[in-house]
Amino acid sequence: MYKRVRLKDTVEVPPKHLADVTDERVKALLQDKLEGRMDEDVGSVVSVIEVHDIGEGAVLHNRPGVYYEAEFDALTYDPDMQEVADGTVVETVEFGAFVGIGPVDGLLHVSQITDEYLTFDGANQQLASSDSDKTLGVDDAVRVRVVTKSIDERNPRDSKIGLTAKQPGLGKHDWLEGQRKHREQTGEEAD
Numbered sequence: 001m002y003k004r005v006r007l008k009d010t011v012e013v014p015p016k017h018l019a020d021v022t023d024e025r026v027k028a029l030l031q032d033k034l035e036g037r038m039d040e041d042v043g044s045v046v047s048v049i050e051v052h053d054i055g056e057g058a059v060l061h062n063r064p065g066v067y068y069e070a071e072f073d074a075l076t077y078d079p080d081m082q083e084v085a086d087g088t089v090v091e092t093v094e095f096g097a098f099v100g101i102g103p104v105d106g107l108l109h110v111s112q113i114t115d116e117y118l119t120f121d122g123a124n125q126q127l128a129s130s131d132s133d134k135t136l137g138v139d140d141a142v143r144v145r146v147v148t149k150s151i152d153e154r155n156p157r158d159s160k161i162g163l164t165a166k167q168p169g170l171g172k173h174d175w176l177e178g179q180r181k182h183r184e185q186t187g188e189e190a191d
Helices: 013-022 023-034 175-184
Strands: 002-013 043-054 066-079 083-093 096-101 104-109 118-121 128-130 133-136 140-152 162-163
Touching: 002 023, 002 043, 023 043, 023 066, 083 104, 083 133, 096 140, 096 162, 104 140, 140 175
Parallel strands: 104 162
Antiparallel strands: 002 066, 043 066, 083 096, 083 140, 096 104, 118 128, 128 133, 140 162
């Protein structure tokens, strides 16, 4: 879920910019420092939007810059447990597919895609069913639900988001559209 949040953080202004400690300068330094980083409390920082307050600068021994505490608004993305999200498959591997939801990727394990048995087709970079013509590959649009979440602030690449697409209304968009058309033609009720 995207949220606008008020945060505080300390930013170092290098000596060459000490004559220009403005909201815009501090915003640019905060953007360099924080955007794309994960935080356990707020999720992934997508963008620093606006600086509201810059505190008094502090000089630290043997450090060239001046440190300022700033209060600012940021746009963050933090997927909630059980949240349904639309995403795009960014990579397929033997054990499943990585799906981009917002600015983060989650793992859609092969056992959580469909009840059909899927095998990895490395030549075509897709997971394919031997029971039907269902395939899931890079750039496919999918609707998933967040089922597990473990954020690692020190190493954001080690953060893990687990996804499922097995419940009704979830899965590859093409499969969902095919199910909808089938229901319309046969007059069946949705699951």
